[in-house]
C-alpha cells in the first residue's frame with residue numbers, strides 16, 4: 001500500500017479544465033517535486049491532495065484511508081493529524097511566539113497534554129536550530145527563520161505526509177538552499193515524506209522524482 005494515492009483527479013473552474021484526471025502514488029520517505037508553468041494547476045492539485053479542496057471526481061487515499069469519504073469533522077481531524085502544510089508565505093500567527101505557533105497543530109488536535117505538546121515543540125525548534133528564537137514573535141525573525149518555524153509547525157503532529165507549495169519562493173538563494181537541504185535531512189533522518197510544488201529547478205533536481213504538470217496532466 002502506497003502512503004498516498006490520488007486517482008483520476010479532475011477539477012474544473014467553470015469551463016476551464018484545470019486537472020484532467022491525474023494519478024499520483026507516493027511512497028513513504030519519498031521526496032516528490034511538481035513543476036510546471038504558472039497556471040498549470042499545481043496549487044490546485046496540492047490543495048486537493050491536502051483535502052483542503054475537493055475534486056469534481058477522483059479519490060485521495062492517505063495511509064489506506066479514503067480521505068474524501070470522511071465527514072467534515074472527521075476530515076478536519078484527519079488532516080490536522082496526517083498532513084503537514086508549508087506555504088510560500090509562512091502564515092505564522094503574528095501575535096504568537098515561534099514556540100506557540102509550532103505548538104498550534106497540537107492544541108487544535110485535542111486530547112494531547114500541553115506539557116507533551118510544548119516539549120515536542122521545543123524539540124523541533126532545537127532540531128531546526130531555533131532554540132534561541134522560541135520566544136520571539138514572527139516579526140522578530142528573519143525570513144529563513146520564519147520558514148523553519150513553519151516547517152517545525154508542519155512536523156508537530158508527526159504527519160504522514162508534508163505538502164509544500166512554493167516553500168522557498170520567498171527566500172533568497174542561500175536560505176532556499178538551506179531549506180531544501182533541511183527537507184532531505186528530515187527525510188533521511190526521520191523518513192518524512194514530501195510533495196513539493198516548486199519553480200526552483202535546483203530543488204526539483206534534488207528530488208527523488210520530478211513531475212511535470214502541463215495542460216491538465218502530469219508526466220514524469
Ligand SMILES: Nc1ncnc2c1ncn2[C@@H]1O[C@H](COP(=O)(O)OP(=O)(O)OP(=O)(O)O)[C@@H](O)[C@H]1O
Nearest residue numbers: 013014016018036037038039040041042043044045
Ligand atoms: N478559485 C478559482 N476560481 C477560478 N479559477 C481558478 C481558481 N483557482 C485557480 N483557478 C485557475 O486554475 C488554474 C490553475 O491555478 P493554480 O493556482 O492551481 O496554478 P499553479 O500551477 O499553481 O500556478 P502558479 O505556478 O502560478 O502558482 C489557473 O488558470 C487559475 O486561474
